[in-house]
Every structure is written in C-alpha cells, then in structure tokens.
Amino acid sequence: MSQGAVIGIIGGHGWMGRALGLSLLEQGIVSAGQLVVSSRSWSGNAYRDWPDVRCVKDNHELVALADVIVLSIRPEDLASVDIEAHDKLVISLLAMASSQEVSSKVGSRRVVRAMPNAAAEIRRAYFPWYASQQVTEADKQLVQALLESCGMARELPTEGDLDYLTALSGAGPAYPALLAQSMLEHARQKGIDDDIALEAVMQTLVGGSLLLEGLGADPGEMVERLISYDGTTAKGLRTMIDGGIHQTIHRGLEAAHRAASGSG
Numbered sequence: 453m454s455q456g457a458v459i460g461i462i463g464g465h466g467w468m469g470r471a472l473g474l475s476l477l478e479q480g481i482v483s484a485g486q487l488v489v490s491s492r493s494w495s496g497n498a499y500r501d502w503p504d505v506r507c508v509k510d511n512h513e514l515v516a517l518a519d520v521i522v523l524s525i526r527p528e529d530l531a532s533v534d535i536e537a538h539d540k541l542v543i544s545l546l547a548m549a550s551s552q553e554v555s556s557k558v559g560s561r562r563v564v565r566a567m568p569n570a571a572a573e574i575r576r577a578y579f580p581w582y583a584s585q586q587v588t589e590a591d592k593q594l595v596q597a598l599l600e601s602c603g604m605a606r607e608l609p610t611e612g613d614l615d616y617l618t619a620l621s622g623a624g625p626a627y628p629a630l631l632a633q634s635m636l637e638h639a640r641q642k643g644i645d646d647d648i649a650l651e652a653v654m655q656t657l658v659g660g661s662l663l664l665e666g667l668g669a670d671p672g673e674m675v676e677r678l679i680s681y682d683g684t685t686a687k688g689l690r691t692m693i694d695g696g697i698h699q700t701i702h703r704g705l706e707a708a709h710r711a712a713s714g715s716g
C-alpha cells in the first residue's frame with residue numbers, strides 16, 4: 453500500500469502524530485520497520501507494542517532514514533525545526549503555516565498540507581489535503597493512502613480551501629463538545645442527576661450524529677421536518693434560531709478561518 457516507503461513523523465508522539473502513526477500501523481499501511489518518529493520530549497511510548505518502530509530524538513537522523521516526512525508539531529515550533537529535506541515529499545499537518553513557509557523552512561518543494569481533526573484518534577477524521585505543484589501523481593496516491601488510515605481523506609483544489617476547512621473540520625470536533633457542554637450545564641441547572649445528564653447528552657449527540665450520517669441528506673431537511681411537526685422540538689429550535697444561533701456559529705467559523713489564514 454505504501455510502496456515500501458519509510459515514513460518519518462516529526463512530533464510522532466504528539467496528539468495528531470501518534471494518531472497517524474498508530475493508524476498506519478494498525479491498518480497495515482506501513483510495517484513497524486517503515487516508521488520513524490521523533491519527539492522533543494515524550495512521556496510514555498505510544499509505540500511500545502511496535503518495537504520495530506524507530507524512535508529518534510534527532511530530526512536529521514529521521515530525515516536521513518525517511519522517504520516521506522510528516523510534520524506534526526505545533527505551528528509555533530516550526531521555527532525550531534532545522535532540517536534539509538532535499539526535495540523529499542513533506543506532509544505538513546500544521547494550521548496557520550502556508551505551503552510556501554513550510555517549503556522554505558524544510559528545503560523541499562514537494563509539500564502537501566493536510567488538516568486532520570481530533571477524531572483521527574478513533575479513525576473517524578475528515579482529513580482534507582492540498583498538494584503544491586511539484587507533488588507528483590504517485591506522491592498524491594501515497595498521500596491519500598496514508599491519510600485515509602485516519603478516516604476520510606480528500607484532495608482539495610486550492611490552499612485557500614484548506615485554510616477554510618481548518619476552521620470547519622480541523623477545529624470541528626470542538627463544536628459538538630461545546631454543544632454538549634451547554635446542554636449538560638442546563639440539565640444540571642434543572643436538577644437532573646449528573647450521571648443521568650451526562651448519559652442523556654452523550655447518547656443524544658452520538659445517536660443524533662449517527663442518524664444524520666445514515667440519512668445522508670441535507671441536515672436542514674431534518675430541522676425543517678421537526679419544525680413542521682410543530683411540537684416541543686419546534687419550540688426549542690425556533691427559539692434558538694430567533695436568538696441568532698446561525699449568526700453566532702457563522703461568526704465563530706469566520707474567526708477561526710481568519711486565524712487559519714494568518715489574519716486573525
């Protein structure tokens with residue numbers, strides 16, 4: 453699947469790096485011998501069940517061993533990465549760093565920018581990616597195979613689209629978490645036992661999401677259907693809509709998009 457390429461993940465013990473590394477191994481996309489990970493400081497070894505994974509401290513060693521380099525560090529740590537990738541394929545998972553910036557920092561014009569989300573941990577990420585001009589068709593096939601180990605991967609036509617999706621899907625798992633937090637707070641205020649409140653919120657949000665996925669239709673259709681039902685749900689929905697929930701969500705997405713585009 454990975455055409456025998458050695459994959460090196462800089463930051464491979466971090467949240468996203470570990471999710472990608474373990475997904476690749478668990479699904480047999482790469483063998484343990486094909487994976488090298490580096491970290492500045494690691495607490496516990498996420499790869500303890502895979503003794504043939506090479507864990508290094510020195511990114512120069514990783515670059516020498518790897519055919520494909522994945523950058524999975526925080527954007528503020530990009531300045532500390534002192535490597536020369538010699539035009540090897542580089543996949544950057546960084547928000548707020550353009551392919552041009554990554555390219556000049558790591559010494560490669562074969563740069564792909566990809567945007568995971570927190571659901572990569574359970575292999576349910578939406579993982580869009582954008583390839584710079586020097587990325588070949590064979591590179592693209594490899595990138596798609598690597599990223600879809602974490603969920604659903606999709607090539608995008610422009611880098612601007614990737615900046616937008618950073619705000620929408622990259623940050624996205626935080627939005628249902630916010631909704632859950634708010635619902636839970638309200639249930640507790642109404643005197644519902646903590647355990648029951650949590651169980652009700654989780655089962656409802658997970659069940660509702662699975663239902664939407666199964667319907668595969670415009671989510672607006674479900675909202676409209678429940679508004680026309682004209683029962684208790686309609687009362688709740690109308691009050692939220694009239695209170696400006698759409699505008700609030702759109703403002704939040706705008707703010708995240710501005711940050712992702714480097715203008716926030």
Ligand SMILES: NC(=O)C1=CN([C@@H]2O[C@H](COP(=O)(O)OP(=O)(O)OC[C@H]3O[C@@H](n4cnc5c(N)ncnc54)[C@H](O)[C@@H]3O)[C@@H](O)[C@H]2O)C=CC1
Pocket residue numbers: 462463464465466467468469490491492493494511524525526527529532533545546547548567568569570622623
């Ligand atoms: N966590 C998330 O939900 C998402 C994160 N991202 C992007 O993924 C990237 C990684 O984020 P996380 O995994 O959440 O961060 P993290 O902080 O969990 O992991 C980063 C890892 O990089 C290591 N590191 C830092 N500098 C290093 C260096 N010079 N050499 C080797 N290792 C180094 C750190 O020790 C740490 O283990 C970020 O750029 C972020 O924008 C994108 C979408 C979602």
Ligand SMILES: O=C(O)[C@@H]1CCC=N1
Pocket residue numbers: 547618619622623624
């Ligand atoms: O919050 C962040 O900057 C990263 C990128 C998108 C999700 N997490």
